[in-house]
Structure formats: structure tokens, C-alpha cells
Amino acid sequence: MKLDLQGADHPAPGDATKGDPVPAVPSAQPAADAVDVTALLERGRTLATPVLRAAVDRLAPPMDTVAAYHFGWIDAQGNPADGDGGKAVRPALAVLSAQVPGAAPEVGVPGAVAVELVHNFSLLHDDLMDGDEQRRHRDTVWKVHGPAQAILVGDALFALANEVLLELGTVEAGRATRRLTAASRALIDGQAQDISYEHRERVTVEECLEMEGNKTGALLACASSIGAVLGGVDDRTADQLEKYGYHLGLAFQAVDDLLGIWGDPEATGKQTWSDLRQRKKSLPVVAALAAGGPASERLGELLAADAKSNDFDSFSEEEFAARAALIEEAGGRDWTAEEARRQYAVAIEALDSVQMPDHVRAQFVALADFVVVRKR
Amino acid sequence: MKLDLQGADHPAPGDATKGDPVPAVPSAQPAADAVDVTALLERGRTLATPVLRAAVDRLAPPMDTVAAYHFGWIDAQGNPADGDGGKAVRPALAVLSAQVPGAAPEVGVPGAVAVELVHNFSLLHDDLMDGDEQRRHRDTVWKVHGPAQAILVGDALFALANEVLLELGTVEAGRATRRLTAASRALIDGQAQDISYEHRERVTVEECLEMEGNKTGALLACASSIGAVLGGVDDRTADQLEKYGYHLGLAFQAVDDLLGIWGDPEATGKQTWSDLRQRKKSLPVVAALAAGGPASERLGELLAADAKSNDFDSFSEEEFAARAALIEEAGGRDWTAEEARRQYAVAIEALDSVQMPDHVRAQFVALADFVVVRKR
Numbered sequence: 183m184k185l186d187l188q189g190a191d192h193p194a195p196g197d198a199t200k201g202d203p204v205p206a207v208p209s210a211q212p213a214a215d216a217v218d219v220t221a222l223l224e225r226g227r228t229l230a231t232p233v234l235r236a237a238v239d240r241l242a243p244p245m246d247t248v249a250a251y252h253f254g255w256i257d258a259q260g261n262p263a264d265g266d267g268g269k270a271v272r273p274a275l276a277v278l279s280a281q282v283p284g285a286a287p288e289v290g291v292p293g294a295v296a297v298e299l300v301h302n303f304s305l306l307h308d309d310l311m312d313g314d315e316q317r318r319h320r321d322t323v324w325k326v327h328g329p330a331q332a333i334l335v336g337d338a339l340f341a342l343a344n345e346v347l348l349e350l351g352t353v354e355a356g357r358a359t360r361r362l363t364a365a366s367r368a369l370i371d372g373q374a375q376d377i378s379y380e381h382r383e384r385v386t387v388e389e390c391l392e393m394e395g396n397k398t399g400a401l402l403a404c405a406s407s408i409g410a411v412l413g414g415v416d417d418r419t420a421d422q423l424e425k426y427g428y429h430l431g432l433a434f435q436a437v438d439d440l441l442g443i444w445g446d447p448e449a450t451g452k453q454t455w456s457d458l459r460q461r462k463k464s465l466p467v468v469a470a471l472a473a474g475g476p477a478s479e480r481l482g483e484l485l486a487a488d489a490k491s492n493d494f495d496s497f498s499e500e501e502f503a504a505r506a507a508l509i510e511e512a513g514g515r516d517w518t519a520e521e522a523r524r525q526y527a528v529a530i531e532a533l534d535s536v537q538m539p540d541h542v543r544a545q546f547v548a549l550a551d552f553v554v555v556r557k558r
Numbered sequence: 559m560k561l562d563l564q565g566a567d568h569p570a571p572g573d574a575t576k577g578d579p580v581p582a583v584p585s586a587q588p589a590a591d592a593v594d595v596t597a598l599l600e601r602g603r604t605l606a607t608p609v610l611r612a613a614v615d616r617l618a619p620p621m622d623t624v625a626a627y628h629f630g631w632i633d634a635q636g637n638p639a640d641g642d643g644g645k646a647v648r649p650a651l652a653v654l655s656a657q658v659p660g661a662a663p664e665v666g667v668p669g670a671v672a673v674e675l676v677h678n679f680s681l682l683h684d685d686l687m688d689g690d691e692q693r694r695h696r697d698t699v700w701k702v703h704g705p706a707q708a709i710l711v712g713d714a715l716f717a718l719a720n721e722v723l724l725e726l727g728t729v730e731a732g733r734a735t736r737r738l739t740a741a742s743r744a745l746i747d748g749q750a751q752d753i754s755y756e757h758r759e760r761v762t763v764e765e766c767l768e769m770e771g772n773k774t775g776a777l778l779a780c781a782s783s784i785g786a787v788l789g790g791v792d793d794r795t796a797d798q799l800e801k802y803g804y805h806l807g808l809a810f811q812a813v814d815d816l817l818g819i820w821g822d823p824e825a826t827g828k829q830t831w832s833d834l835r836q837r838k839k840s841l842p843v844v845a846a847l848a849a850g851g852p853a854s855e856r857l858g859e860l861l862a863a864d865a866k867s868n869d870f871d872s873f874s875e876e877e878f879a880a881r882a883a884l885i886e887e888a889g890g891r892d893w894t895a896e897e898a899r900r901q902y903a904v905a906i907e908a909l910d911s912v913q914m915p916d917h918v919r920a921q922f923v924a925l926a927d928f929v930v931v932r933k934r
Contacts, residue, residue, distance in 0.1 A: 242747045244754070307713060311706040330687040333709060334750055337683060337716070341742045344720060348736040356732035360724040366717045371618045374710055378620065 211530075213540065217548035226274030229287060230294040237295055237346050241338050248327045248335045252306060254318065258326045265318065271434075271553060272297050272405040278545055279423055280409030282538040290409025292346050292355070296362055297405045299343035304369045304401075306336035311377065319451055340366070350412075358411045361420070365404035372396025379463055383486065390468045391432065398438075399431030406430070406546075422536045426546065429529035434553045436522035439464040440515065443506055455502035461488065465521065470514025477511035484508065526554045587906075589916065593924035602650030603643065605663060606670040613671055613722050617714050624703050624711045628682060630694065634702045641694065647810075647929060648673050648781035654921055655799055656785030658914040666785020668722050668731070672738055673781045675719035680745045680777075682712035687753065695827055716742070726788075734787045737796070741780035748772025755839055759862065766844045767808065774814075775807030782806070782922075801908035802922065809901035810929045812894050815840040819882055820891065831878035837864065841897065846890025853887035860884065902930045 238249045250256045254265015273294040280290030308314075309322040310332045316322060324332035343366075347359045375393040379385045406427030407420045415423075441450055442457030442464055450456070457464050471482055484505060488494055509515060529550055533543055614625045626632045630641015649670040656666030684690075685698040686708045692698060700708035719742075723735045751769040755761045782803030783796045791799075817826050818833030818840055826832070833840050847858055860881060864870055885891060905926055909919055 242750055245746075245750055303713075307709050311709055329705075330753055333683050333687055334746060334753070337679075337712075338743065338746045338750075340713070340716060341739055341746060344735065344739045345743065348732060348739060351732075351736075353729060353732070356724065356727075356729070356735070359720065359732070359735065360727075363717055363720045363724060367714070367721065370621075370710060370714045370717060374618055374621055374714075377706055377710070 211544060211547045213544040214547035214551055217545050219548050219552045222278070222545055222549065223270050223274045223552075225287065226272075226277050226294060227270040229277055229291050230270075230273040230298065233291055233295045233346075234298055237299065237342055238339075240342070241335070244327075244331070245335050245338050248323060248331045249302075249339065251326065252302060252323050252335065254320070258321065265320070268318070271549065272301065272402065274549060275402070275405045275427065275546075276409045278409065278542065278549070279406055280413045281542045282410040282419065282423065282536065283413040283415045284539070285409070285413030287409075289413050292350060293358055293362075293408030293412050294405070296343040296347045296358070297365075297401060297408060299339045299346065300362060300366050300369070300404075301401055303336045303340040303343065304366075304373070306332050306339065308373055310336075311373065352412075354412050354414055357417075357420075358408050361408065361411060361424075362404055365400040368396040368400030372398075372400070383489065384471065385463045385468055387465070387468050387472050390463065390465055394435040394465070395428065395432055398435040399428040402431035402434065403427035419536055422532050425532035426529045426550075429525045429532065430550050430553055433522045433525035433529060433550070436465055436518050436525060437554055439466055440518055440522070443509065444515065454499065455506060458502050458505055459497075461485075461494075466509050466514035466518045468514075469517040469521075470509040470512035473512045473514065473517070475512060477508050478513075481505065481508040481512055522554055526550060587920060587923045589920040590923035590927055593921050595924050595928045598654070598921055598925065599646050599650045599928075601663065602648075602653050602670060603646040605653055605667050606646075606649040606674065607643070609667055609722075610671045610674055613675065613718055614715075616718070617711070620703075620707070621711050621714050624699060624707045625678075625715065627702065628678060628699050628711065630696070634697065641696070644694070647925065648677065648778065650925060651778070651781045651803065651922075652785045654785065654918065654925070655781075655783055656789045657918045658786040658795070658799065658912065659789040659791045660915070661785070661789030663785070665789050668726055669734055669738075669784030669788050670781070672719040672723045672734070673741075673777060673784060675715045675722065676738060676742050676745070676780075677777055679712045679716040679719065680742075680749070682708050682715065684749055686712075687749065728788075730788050730790055733793075733796075734784050737784065737787060737800075738780055741776040744772040744776030748774075748776070759865065760847065761839045761844055763841070763844050763848050766839065766841055770811040770841070771804065771808055774811040775804040778807035778810065779803035795912055798908050798912045802905045802926075805901045805905035805908065806926050806929055809898045809905060809926070812841055812898035812901060813930055815842055816891065816894055816898070819885065830875065831882060834878050834881055835873075837861075837870075842885050842890035842894045844890075845893040845897075846885040846888035849888045849890065849893070851888060853884050854889075857881065857884040857888055898930055902926060 234253075235255070238253065239246060241249055247256070247260060251258060254263055257263045276294035276297055277287040277290040280287055280293075305317065306323055309317055310324040310329055314322055315325050322332075323335065327335075343362065344359055347355045347362065349355075372393050372395075375389070375396065379389065379393065403424035404427070407415075407423035410423055411420050439457065442452070442462065443455060443466055445452065445456070447454050453459060457467075467481075467485075470478055471485075472478075488505075530547060533546055538546075610629075611631070614629065615622060617625055623632065623636060627634060630639055630643060633639040652670035652673055653663040653666040656663055656669075681693065682699055685693060686700040686705055690698055691701050698708075699711065703711075719738065720735055723731045723738065725731075748769050748771075751765070751772065755765065755769065779800035780803070783791075783799035786799055787796050815833065818828070818838065819831060819842055821828065821832070823830050829835060833843075843857075843861075846854055847861075848854075906923060909922055914922075
């Protein structure tokens with residue numbers, strides 16, 4: 183494979199220097215260090231969750247129950263549960279972005295809820311398409327309630343996302359819905375790419391980044407701007423906030439790809455070498471294969487053989503460890519860590535051209551720091 | 559089962575007088591007889607199809623190809639095809655409705671396209687959920703391209719529907735999208751009801767009508783008003799046009815349910831006793847079961863036994879004919895034909911309170927006549 187990086191300012195894989203497993207990013211702005219990120223995430227969650235639950239309650243039975251199970255509010259038997267709601271970065275960004283034009287955080291809440299609904303619509307459908315049986319340490323919806331309910335409730339959440347915004351009845355809500363629709367289309371494109379790449383032996387670094395931009399960047403871009411759009415910012419400002427979110431999404435995904443191979447199972451809740459077990463063509467793998475050199479070539483031969491192997495499922499820890507070592511030796515790990523830093527830098531830079539109160543800017547930076555240095 | 563018809567002005571099933579297999583409806587307005595319905599349908603098709611194809615062309619590969627197969631524009635091998643695009647009643651209504659406030663028919667085109675996209679999103683997902691292998695005499699998408707593509711392309715068409723409207727960037731487009739979203743939610747509710755009714759032994763006439771209102775009425779309501787909304791009518795006018803479309807949808811569905819049992823296979827392209835073979839709890843069946851009397855009771859016993867039977871699939875023509883005869887004897891056929899006439903009358907009456915040019919009103923009536931007297 184020829185490495186194809188036209189138009190991108192990425193160094194060629196293999197050029198990166200040795201780095202930490204998870205990139206240590208010193209905050210771009212000292213003021214961000216003073217921000218209480220836990221409180222910021224909690225604020226987003228506290229403001230958005232009741233509105234999200236009220237929206238889901240509008241669904242006709244049994245869809246309301248299936249959705250409540252998916253969100254972790256009830257267990258498979260219908261008893262109340264206190265599920266892991268995730269990190270809630272998107273709601274935090276959505277309500278924060280309302281403060282860019284000086285609006286109250288609450289103005290961003292319908293945007294936060296709509297983004298969460300779209301995110302969860304895509305999880306319901308993707309888990310079914312991918313045959314994934316577990317999510318957040320629980321059986322997925324199609325596994326518990328059957329494929330038809332996974333399709334149907336996904337559709338309902340998607341429709342509900344537009345409803346929650348459009349019932350505001352404002353011009354801003356129309357603009358926000360249009361941006362959310364564009365993000366939804368990107369999500370769907372990303373899933374289409376993901377499926378088609380599974381059947382291919384090789385994927386370029388650029389293709390992998392494009393897919394991750396669609397699957398992760400686009401919705402984080404929407405989350406980072408939707409509150410501001412509801413608060414009345416112009417399109418140029420919204421575009422810059424989207425740029426921050428898009429590149430933050432790519433940084434997030436690069437870290438995710440590192441954790442998918444080298445993450446601590448205790449912290450991630452996943453198996454060791456999780457992405458290797460799933461033969462995922464994630465960024466470290468793709469970059470290692472593109473780097474050239476003896477380790478890269480040996481890795482390519484191994485993975486090609488693995489693809490045809492009948493006893494891949496019984497591989498030992500040592501066999502996965504050997505593949506991880508080759509990825510590292512070929513430079514895939516360092517390149518991906520460096521890529522996370524590059525995307526983080528582009529995200530932070532996008533904030534420079536947006537006028538906003540200093541404390542709001544510091545909070546955007548602090549959330550970006552949190553996303554890139556996380557361990558799970 | 560107690561017959562539950564609270565709040566509805568339906569006579570109890572069994573009260574209807576003998577009627578034609580398909581209800582003969584003399585046009586409510588003589589002026590409608592002069593309307594060339596074929597030309598009206600052709601106009602909708604001609605205006606909407608190029609815009610629909612351009613929208614579908616925006617989808618990333620392979621979704622564009624999968625969608626083109628679904629619409630009948632190409633065959634399973636990717637060669638151009640001239641598929642049966644259906645009767646195209648919805649596009650005809652959407653462009654006609656733009657003329658209510660005096661706008662050009664073209665103003666309704668984005669609405670016509672958005673409605674068609676939502677309709678086809680629901681077909682893609684419903685066929686997969688229901689396990690239906692054939693639609694319009696061709697293999698369904700999940701059968702040809704697999705379940706994942708059926709889910710994904712359905713999602714993409716749903717998103718595209720909103721995109722086509724919202725990119726107009728007008729206040730009217732926002733209002734139209736909100737109404738389309740409400741119709742989409744109803745469609746999804748209807749499919750949820752359909753799935754849950756399959757597992758039940760008995761369904762009331764009211765439940766059946768509610769499901770058919772969601773599955774057929776809501777989107778026809780949206781089609782009948784969306785061009786008018788884009789043309790700037792007020793909410794009250796839009797609501798009245800929706801009422802016309804909703805009840806026309808119920809009339810359409812009642813006729814469909816009659817054709818599903820007694821339709822001529824040559825004309826419908828379906829097997830004889832098609833809905834009986836699928837054990838569909840359609841209106842004639844439900845009404846017959848609710849009617850009471852010896853034929854109704856005998857039918858109830860037979861269908862209960864059928865539900866448990868292991869050799870239902872090898873039933874002879876005579877066995878289905880016997881069930882159809884019992885449905886007819888119990889009054890299910892006549893009641894459904896009468897129901898089509900009642901719904902038609904409510905639809906036409908809704909037009910009375912809407913100001914519009916006389917020739918536009920005559921065209922709405924002519925389309926309703928066409929829908930109710932069709933043989934396929």
C-alpha cells in the first residue's frame with residue numbers, strides 16, 4: 183500500500199518519537215487548570231437528564247421501556263437501575279456553548295438532549311448491524327428485546343431528536359436541526375464506511391481518519407455548537423465551534439484507539455487487546471501498516487494470515503501481545519499519540535477566532551484536556 | 559371480547575348492509591368527474607422524481623446503489639430498471655396542496671420528496687422487521703443487500719428527508735419539518751402497534767383503526783398539507799388539509815384490507831386470500847370477530863385453531879375461501895366497505911372549511927375518488 187496523506191498536515195506514520203501510552207497534554211491555557219471539569223460534566227448531566235427522560239417518556243409502549251433499558255434507567259426485568267450514563271461530554275459541551283453568545287446554559291438543553299438522542303439512535307442501530315452483544319457492561323438492546331425493537335426504538339429516538347428541537351418553534355431551532363441533520367448524515371456515512379472497511383484487507387490512514395471524523399467528530403462538532411446556535415450566534419461562529427468539536431472528536435478517537443489496544447482492562451472495562459481481538463482496523467494498526475519497514479511488513483503478513491485463520495478465537499494473550507508489539511515497533515502507537523496531540527491543538531486553535539467570555543473559553547479548553555488525557 | 563367503540567361514530571360491525579366488493583363511491587362533487595386523475599398523478603411524479611433521484615444521489619456509496627435498487631431504478635445487478643414506482647398519490651397531493659394558497663405546484667416539490675423519503679425509510683425498516691421478502695414483485699432490500707444495508711439506508715433516507723426540507727432555510731420549511739417529524743413518529747408508533755398485535759389473539763376494531771391511522775393516515779395527512787405549509791398557509795388550514803389526508807388514508811387502508819382478501823390476484827399482483835395467508839388482523843377480520851353471532855363465533859374458533867396449527871402453510875384454497883366466507887357472513891366485508899365510505903365522507907367534508915380555488919378543490923376530490931375506487 184502506498185501511504186496516501188494528500189492534503190493533510192500529518193507526518194508520515196513511523197516518524198513519530200516515542201511517547202506515553204496515553205498522550206500527556208499540558209493544558210494549552212493555564213486558566214483551564216483552575217476549571218472543575220467534574221462540576222462541568224455534572225452540570226450538563228443534571229440539566230439534560232430530566233429533559234431527556236421526559237422526551238423518552240413520550241414514546242408509546244413498549245418503546246419507552248426499551249429505550250429506558252438502553253439508557254440504563256431500568257434493567258432487563260424493568261426494575262429501576264442506576265446505569266453508567268457515560269462521561270456526558272456532549273451535554274456539557276452543548277450547555278457550555280450556549281454561553282458563547284452570553285445566553286444561559288439552560289438555552290443549550292434542548293440541543294444537548296437532541297444530540298444525546300441522535301447518539302443513542304446510532305448506538306442502537308450500530309450494535310445490531312455490528313452484532314455487538316455488550317455495551318457499557320450490559321447486554322445490548324437487540325440481544326435483550328430483539329432486532330425489531332432495536333430498529334424501531336432507534337428510529338423513534340432519531341425522530342424524537344428533531345421533535346425536541348423543532349417544537350421550540352424558533353428560527354434558531356430550525357438552524358440547529360439542520361446542523362444536527364448534517365451530523366446525523368455524517369454518522370450514517372461513517373457507519374457505512376466502517377462496514378465496508380471490515381471487508382477490505384487494507385485501509386489508508388486518510389480513510390480511517392475520515393471514518394472517525396464521521397463517526398465521532400461530526401456529532402461532537404454539533405454538540406460543541408448547538409447551544410450557541412440556539413443562543414443566536416451567526417453561522418461563522420457556529421462553524422468555528424464545530425471545528426473545535428470535530429477535531430476534539432478526532433483527538434478523542436485517537437485516544438480511544440490507543441486504549442482499545444493498550445488500555446488497562448481495569449479502567450476501560452474491556453478485555454486486554456480489545457480492538458485486536460475484534461480485528462479492528464483502528465488508527466495504530468493502520469498507521470503501523472502504512473509506515474513501512476520490517477516490523478510493518480511482518481505485521482501485515484500476520485494480520486493477513488489472521489484474517490484467514492480458523493482458530494483466531496483461541497489465540498493466546500501472547501499472540502495478541504506480539505501483534506501489539508509489532509504495531510508499536512512500526513511506530514503505530516507513537517504516531518497515534520502524536521495524532522491526538524495534533525488534533526487537540528487544531529481544536530484549541532479554532533477557539534481563538536471565536537469571541538466568548540474568558541471563563542467559557544477556559545471551560546472549553548478544560549473539557550478538551552479532559553477528553554485527551556482520560557484513561558477510560 | 560367486548561366491542562369497544564367509544565367516541566367513534568361507527569356503527570357496530572354486523573350492522574352494515576350488503577355492498578360491492580370494492581365500495582362504489584359516487585363522487586362527492588360532479589366537478590371532480592371532469593378531472594384527469596392520470597394527468598394529476600403524472601404531474602406529481604414528473605415534478606418529484608428528478609428531485610428525489612438527485613437527493614438519493616447524494617448518499618455515499620454503497621448506500622446510493624442500495625437506495626436506487628429499493629426505488630426500482632436499478633436491478634439487483636446494478637443495471638438500469640424501470641421499476642413500478644407505485645401509484646404516486648402522495649407526490650400528487652403534495653404538489654396540489656401548494657396550490658391551496660395560490661402558490662405554484664413546484665413549491666410543494668421538496669415536501670413531496672421529503673414525504674417519499676420518509677415513506678421509503680419506513681418500508682425498508684418494516685420489511686426487515688416483518689421478514690417480508692417481496693415488495694412490488696421484487697426481492698426486498700434486506701434480502702438482496704443484507705439487513706445492515708436495509709437499516710443503514712433507511713436511516714439515511716430518513717435523515718435526507720429532513721435535509722431536503724431544512725436546506726430551504728425558510729420558516730415554512732421549519733414548520734413543514736415539524737409536521738413531517740410528527741408523521742414519522744406516528745408511522746413508528748403504528749409499526750410498534752402492528753408488531754405487538756401480531757402476538758395477540760384479539761385486537762379491537764378501534765385498535766386496528768388507530769394502527770392504520772398511524773401507518774397510513776399520518777403520512778397521507780402530511781402529504782396533503784406539506785405543499786400548502788411551504789406555500790405559507792396558517793396552522794388551522796394545514797390542520798384541515800391534514801384531516802382530509804388522514805381520513806383519506808383510512809379509506810385507502812379499508813379498501814386495501816378488502817383487496818387483501820377479495821382482490822383479484824391479476825390486478826393486485828398478490829396471491830389469492832393474501833392477508834388471510836399472512837394471518838393479518840385486518841379490518842374485515844377484526845370487524846367480523848367483533849360482530850357476534852354464529853358466523854363470528856365459528857370464525858373465532860377457526861382462527862384460534864389456525865394460530866396453533868402446524869400445517870397452516872399447506873392449507874388449500876378451499877380452506878381460505880371458507881374463512882373468507884365466514885368473514886363475509888359475519889358482516890366484516892360490508893362493514894369495511896361502509897367504513898371506507900365513511901372515512902371518504904369525513905375527508906371530503908374537511909375540505910369544506912378550507913379556502914382554495916375551485917379547480918384545486920375538484921382535484922382533491924378526484925384524487926380521493928381514485929383512492930377509494932381503485933382495484934389494486
